[in-house]
Amino acid sequence: MAVDLELTPKTKRxxxxxxxxxVVYPDVARDQAVRMAALAKALGDPxxxxxxxxxxxxxxxxxxxxxxxxxxxSQPTVSHHLKVLREAGIVxxxxxxxxxxxxxxxxxxKEFSAWLS
Amino acid sequence: MAVDLELTPKTKRxxxxxxxxxVVYPDVARDQAVRMAALAKALGDPxxxxxxxxxxxxxxxxxxxxxxxxxxxSQPTVSHHLKVLREAGIVxxxxxxxxxxxxxxxxxxKEFSAWLS
DNA sequence: CGTCTCTATAAATGGCTGTCGATCTGGAAC
DNA sequence: GTTCCAGATCGACAGCCATTTATAGAGACG
Numbered sequence: 001m002a003v004d005l006e007l008t009p010k011t012k013r014x015x016x017x018x019x020x021x022x023v024v025y026p027d028v029a030r031d032q033a034v035r036m037a038a039l040a041k042a043l044g045d046p047x048x049x050x051x052x053x054x055x056x057x058x059x060x061x062x063x064x065x066x067x068x069x070x071x072x073x074s075q076p077t078v079s080h081h082l083k084v085l086r087e088a089g090i091v092x093x094x095x096x097x098x099x100x101x102x103x104x105x106x107x108x109x110k111e112f113s114a115w116l117s
Numbered sequence: 118m119a120v121d122l123e124l125t126p127k128t129k130r131x132x133x134x135x136x137x138x139x140v141v142y143p144d145v146a147r148d149q150a151v152r153m154a155a156l157a158k159a160l161g162d163p164x165x166x167x168x169x170x171x172x173x174x175x176x177x178x179x180x181x182x183x184x185x186x187x188x189x190x191s192q193p194t195v196s197h198h199l200k201v202l203r204e205a206g207i208v209x210x211x212x213x214x215x216x217x218x219x220x221x222x223x224x225x226x227k228e229f230s231a232w233l234s
Numbered sequence: 235c236g237t238c239t240c241t242a243t244a245a246a247t248g249g250c251t252g253t254c255g256a257t258c259t260g261g262a263a264c
Numbered sequence: 265g266t267t268c269c270a271g272a273t274c275g276a277c278a279g280c281c282a283t284t285t286a287t288a289g290a291g292a293c294g
Contacts, residue, residue, distance in 0.1 A: 030167070041157070112233070194253055196273085199272095240291085249282085252278090254276085261270090
């Protein structure tokens with residue numbers, strides 16, 4: 001799950017030696033880094049992180065109207081944050097009549113979580 | 118490790134019932150959300166995520182001069198990203214003579230990683 | 235039909251961010 | 265000393281972001 005870079009030989013500098021030629025590794029995972037950074041970016045806001053937290057604990061049970069008063073924000077702002085999470089693939093939503101129920105997509109954070117561990 | 122919100126009773130709506138009164142939980146962890154979101158934000162850039170990855174694998178072995186050519190970026194930009202990571206508490210640096218060696222602070226991502234799992 | 239409720243979108247805005255070139259600092263080597 | 269080198273900082277600029285108010289859309293209900 002490591003994110004390798006666009007380097008090549010994977011030599012190791014002798015311990016005492018100073019900083020010299022770039023020690024370079026093959027570019028295996030620039031796109032992986034882009035994927036995971038996109039997830040991290042979506043989680044990089046306290047509101048969205050709390051949204052994900054509450055949705056993980058109450059998947060499919062919470063409608064937007066219940067989420068709004070949890071934050072000192074207007075309804076459109078909460079809707080905006082939910083949209084960011086949706087576009088990041090972290091949450092999904094299901095509309096039932098007048099209400100929209102959100103839930104965390106279970107495997108969305110798997111790759112990122114594994115890398116982080 | 119859950120991030121609770123500024124809610125109170127922790128009632129659960131009957132399953133069939135529609136979206137009604139806000140179901141509210143005690144505000145236990147707004148600051149925790151702020152902390153973790155700051156970490157996520159710092160990781161929310163592919164360059165920084167790759168920096169953390171390479172530093173995790175080569176802690177204290179890599180100087181900035183070796184990091185720069187890994188990215189299609191100028192030295193000041195890489196230095197800027199390292200600063201962001203430093204201010205987020207994710208990496209530290211030690212200056213040895215002319216070179217600066219960076220390393221990932223081991224416990225920095227622990228809380229976030231645990232929440233994510 | 236009209237009206238009310240819940241949610242999403244639009245437009246505007248102030249602030250933050252990623253990037254660069256140029257410059258500064260401090261140590262090494264001559 | 266002077267010169268060179270690694271790294272950090274500065275100033276500027278373009279693009280993105282979080283927020284708000286206002287509005288639109290879609291379904292329930294009378």
